[in-house]
Amino acid sequence: MNTLQFKEAIAETIRAYNAKGWSPATSTNYSFKDEHDTIWVSRSGVDKANFQASDFITVDSNGTATGEFEGIQPSAETLIHCVLYELFPATKVILHSHGIYPVLLSTVCEHEVSFEGYEIQKGFAGQSTHEARVTLPIFDNDQDMARFKEVLIQHKSSLMNAAFIMRKHGVYAWGTSLFEAKRHLETVDYLCQCEWFVLNRPTPTQY
Numbered sequence: 001m002n003t004l005q006f007k008e009a010i011a012e013t014i015r016a017y018n019a020k021g022w023s024p025a026t027s028t029n030y031s032f033k034d035e036h037d038t039i040w041v042s043r044s045g046v047d048k049a050n051f052q053a054s055d056f057i058t059v060d061s062n063g064t065a066t067g068e069f070e071g072i073q074p075s076a077e078t079l080i081h082c083v084l085y086e087l088f089p090a091t092k093v094i095l096h097s098h099g100i101y102p103v104l105l106s107t108v109c110e111h112e113v114s115f116e117g118y119e120i121q122k123g124f125a126g127q128s129t130h131e132a133r134v135t136l137p138i139f140d141n142d143q144d145m146a147r148f149k150e151v152l153i154q155h156k157s158s159l160m161n162a163a164f165i166m167r168k169h170g171v172y173a174w175g176t177s178l179f180e181a182k183r184h185l186e187t188v189d190y191l192c193q194c195e196w197f198v199l200n201r202p203t204p205t206q207y
């Protein structure tokens, strides 16, 4: 897949996720690494319903726009993408969602959320059975990206399922391909949805 094809494929994913309600009010951000290991990230303020391949810009490892894109504002959370590529060099694509179920769960779970017994846990790379416990960390939301970068570095060992939740904010998920990153993000969303409904199921007296 060349860079343009890559951009077009991710732009299509972004529009599809917008249709699911995962990126309201121009929110969320996405990135990929091309064959030269250059990071391309979605620029800020674009309505994700209309996101196009031309809405990706290149940034350096500090999240500053480079080359022909110098001066253009990348997403405010670009530094999160940069540090994830640094921590997990095999990563090719990073996706972010503001879907509501992980957000809702993060209001009742403290530092992590665990899933056990669900078939779809196998959506995480390396998980081959539902008979396991998969845990994702929940980090407090932070507008200070330099500080949040340090949190990710400190908690690298908890990021082995290629996803984390930011409290009352959303999910980051990544993969070694677009296919894998999508599978991870969709797995997280589905499992959070299940857990939210399990936590909030009516008690027998409510019938």
Ligand SMILES: [Zn+2]
Residues within 6 Å of the ligand: 027, 028, 029, 077, 096, 098, 169, 170
């Ligand atoms: Zn966000």
